[in-house]
Amino acid sequence: MIPEIGQFALVLAALLMVVQGTLPLVGASKGISAWMTLSRRTAQGAFFFLALALGCLIYSFIVNDFSVLNVANNSNTKLPVIYRIAASWGSHEGSILMWVFMLGLWSCAVSIFSKHLPEEMTARVLGVMGLVTTGLLFFLLLTSNPFDRIFPVPLEGRDLNPLLQDIGMILHPPMLYMGYVGFSVAFAFAIAALLGGRLDATWARWSRPWTTLAWCFLTVGILIGSWWAYYELGWGGWWFWDPVENASLMPWLVGTALIHSLAVTEKRGTFKVWTVLLAICTFSLSLLGTFLVRSGVLTSVHAFATDPQRGMFILTFLALVIGGSLALFAFRAPKVGTAGTFKIISRESALLANNVLLTVACGTVLLGTLYPLFLDALKLGKISVGPPYFEAVFVPLMAPLVFLMGVGAVARWKESTLPDLWARLRWAAVITLVAAVALPFILGRTSPTSVALLALGFAMAFWIVTASLAGFFDRVKHVEGGFREKLARQPRSFWGMFAAHIGVAVFIIGVTVVKGFEAERDVRMMPGDTVSVGGYTFRFESIEDRSGPNYHATRGTFELSKDGKAIRKLYPEKRVYFAHGMPMTEAAIDSGFFGDRYVSLGEPINDGKQSWSARVYHKPFVTWIWYGSLLMTLGGLLAISDRRYRVSARRETAKPSLSPLEPAKLEKA
Numbered sequence: 001m002i003p004e005i006g007q008f009a010l011v012l013a014a015l016l017m018v019v020q021g022t023l024p025l026v027g028a029s030k031g032i033s034a035w036m037t038l039s040r041r042t043a044q045g046a047f048f049f050l051a052l053a054l055g056c057l058i059y060s061f062i063v064n065d066f067s068v069l070n071v072a073n074n075s076n077t078k079l080p081v082i083y084r085i086a087a088s089w090g091s092h093e094g095s096i097l098m099w100v101f102m103l104g105l106w107s108c109a110v111s112i113f114s115k116h117l118p119e120e121m122t123a124r125v126l127g128v129m130g131l132v133t134t135g136l137l138f139f140l141l142l143t144s145n146p147f148d149r150i151f152p153v154p155l156e157g158r159d160l161n162p163l164l165q166d167i168g169m170i171l172h173p174p175m176l177y178m179g180y181v182g183f184s185v186a187f188a189f190a191i192a193a194l195l196g197g198r199l200d201a202t203w204a205r206w207s208r209p210w211t212t213l214a215w216c217f218l219t220v221g222i223l224i225g226s227w228w229a230y231y232e233l234g235w236g237g238w239w240f241w242d243p244v245e246n247a248s249l250m251p252w253l254v255g256t257a258l259i260h261s262l263a264v265t266e267k268r269g270t271f272k273v274w275t276v277l278l279a280i281c282t283f284s285l286s287l288l289g290t291f292l293v294r295s296g297v298l299t300s301v302h303a304f305a306t307d308p309q310r311g312m313f314i315l316t317f318l319a320l321v322i323g324g325s326l327a328l329f330a331f332r333a334p335k336v337g338t339a340g341t342f343k344i345i346s347r348e349s350a351l352l353a354n355n356v357l358l359t360v361a362c363g364t365v366l367l368g369t370l371y372p373l374f375l376d377a378l379k380l381g382k383i384s385v386g387p388p389y390f391e392a393v394f395v396p397l398m399a400p401l402v403f404l405m406g407v408g409a410v411a412r413w414k415e416s417t418l419p420d421l422w423a424r425l426r427w428a429a430v431i432t433l434v435a436a437v438a439l440p441f442i443l444g445r446t447s448p449t450s451v452a453l454l455a456l457g458f459a460m461a462f463w464i465v466t467a468s469l470a471g472f473f474d475r476v477k478h479v480e481g482g483f484r485e486k487l488a489r490q491p492r493s494f495w496g497m498f499a500a501h502i503g504v505a506v507f508i509i510g511v512t513v514v515k516g517f518e519a520e521r522d523v524r525m526m527p528g529d530t531v532s533v534g535g536y537t538f539r540f541e542s543i544e545d546r547s548g549p550n551y552h553a554t555r556g557t558f559e560l561s562k563d564g565k566a567i568r569k570l571y572p573e574k575r576v577y578f579a580h581g582m583p584m585t586e587a588a589i590d591s592g593f594f595g596d597r598y599v600s601l602g603e604p605i606n607d608g609k610q611s612w613s614a615r616v617y618h619k620p621f622v623t624w625i626w627y628g629s630l631l632m633t634l635g636g637l638l639a640i641s642d643r644r645y646r647v648s649a650r651r652e653t654a655k656p657s658l659s660p661l662e663p664a665k666l667e668k669a
Contacts, residue, residue: 182214457512534618
């Protein structure tokens with residue numbers, strides 16, 4: 001009866017979400033306090049039932065209940081328990097349940113940690129989130145029920161896709177979904193502000209920590225997905241501009257713009273309407289990513305569903321959410337939003353320009369992702385838009401964006417001057433120029449194309465670092481006390497910004513060096529052969545058969561050495577999974593702070609000498625790509641923990657609730 005309990009829990013959660021999405025919104029508009037207070041209780045109750053439903057599904061996978069169609073299609077008695085748990089969100093049905101569970105989790109968190117907010121605002125925020133969750137729950141129950149039974153019950157399941165039998169499957173989807181779904185909070189705050197007529201700095205301060213936290217989760221999710229593809233697929237790349245990869249990148253780009261726009265709205269009271277539009281677009285892109293992955297319109301190693309009925313349901317839901325929110329924006333924004341004033345040379349201008357560039361970059365990715373789909377839908381032929389397009393249009397947008405990052409770090413609010421900026425940034429400009437010109441030649445590159453690309457990458461990275469340091473020293477020189485005391489007096493929000501920007505620089509260095517200096521060789525090897533790549537020697541020692549819990553593997557042994565000194569043994573594998581009969585490559589990687597040495601087995605060569613095709617790589621500084629992403633995430637977490645959010649929460653709790661029709665009084669307060 002466990003699946004039936006899960007099914008019943010989903011129905012109860014749907015009923016509670018219907019209440020959450022209607023009565024609190026009506027109560028906020030009519031001033032009915034009893035209806036508004038329902039929002040917190042229904043959010044917490046619905047989360048309990050969603051957690052119960054997910055727990056029932058996980059239990060069904062763990063005990064191999066093949067009477068559940070979802071379990072029979074995605075599990076197997078030989079599948080290790082940890083992957084059975086991951087399989088519960090590895091299917092289409094399970095992943096949608098995970099999506100809805102995450103949405104319930106965010107709603108519950110808002111209900112608990114927003115007690116300092118006015119009752120009307122909380123009711124509207126949770127009401128909007130309730131409406132979104134209701135739509136997804138009906139999609140789950142009507143088209144993607146994870147608890148559907150099958151009869152007769154099979155004796156054995158079909159097993160989980162071998163590509164998904166990895167630790168990446170355990171970590172990547174939950175982190176990615178937490179980011180996707182987390183932007184629903186920013187969306188709900190934006191819609192609530194439009195409904196209540198409160199587009200002010202206070203609204204931005206309420207929304208900003210939630211938005212930043214969602215951005216951190218999405219950053220980690222993309223990071224893990226990139227790392228997973230890098231080592232699992234055996235091709236040595238960390239980003240291939242796959243349509244589903246793009247589906248996660250687009251909300252990240254607009255979400256980054258949203259974070260900076262919220263900062264300006266909170267500090268200066270400007271960008272109000274722009275910030276609301278970014279919040280709507282960010283969550284809309286998260287929903288679009290769900291449509292792309294779950295509708296069957298894409299062919300990708302990441303895509304799960306191929307059911308047009310599901311795609312039509314998601315597309316209709318997408319149209320209602322995006323169309324409804326944009327219609328409300330068009331109707332309400334001109335009435336409740338007021339624009340502040342600032343000069344063309346100011347921090348606001350730099351941040352606005354960066355926001356525009358991030359949005360345009362997202363647009364280019366969106367065009368490259370959807371254009372082939374439109375052509376196919378119109379029967380105009382099939383085309384593939386790959387890395388050459390994205391690299392040609394994306395990189396030129398990033399160069400001015402990085403330049404403005406440095407300027408924005410030192411420019412003054414409201415008004416700055418060119419002489420003042422030059423005085424603050426002249427040493428940063430000199431160091432950047434020298435590094436960009438000298439480093440490619442110092443590192444031994446002479447080809448004009450290679451020198452130009454390396455110079456551009458080093459210039460962007462050094463500009464961010466030196467400009468950030470210039471902003472740091474300019475900031476601390478006005479603080480009294482010793483150097484340690486000056487450091488201690490800086491708020492965590494500043495350290496968060498500093499860490500995130502340095503993370504971008506570290507990321508750029510990783511991309512620049514690995515693109516400019518990576519080495520790769522495809523070779524035919526038999527035991528005893530050696531091959532040298534990037535100053536390292538790979539010696540193929542032996543080949544042997546071994547068995548795993550649900551696969552048979554052929555494992556090679558390679559000795560990695562440099563200058564005749566052995567470093568370590570590497571054990572790449574070629575696996576064949578029993579249930580699917582699918583061959584899989586498991587690369588072996590010697591990973592270090594300054595890069596990776598990477599070997600993967602290809603196919604055996606029938607020459608009677610135990611020869612194999614193999615691919616070996618030297619990937620200098622590739623790990624800095626992920627180190628930089630971690631630094632960005634750390635910066636976001638530091639910003640969330642800033643003292644002013646805790647203090648403002650206590651102050652807001654002490655204030656009486658204001659009418660949504662009194663924004664002027666709120667501004668004065």
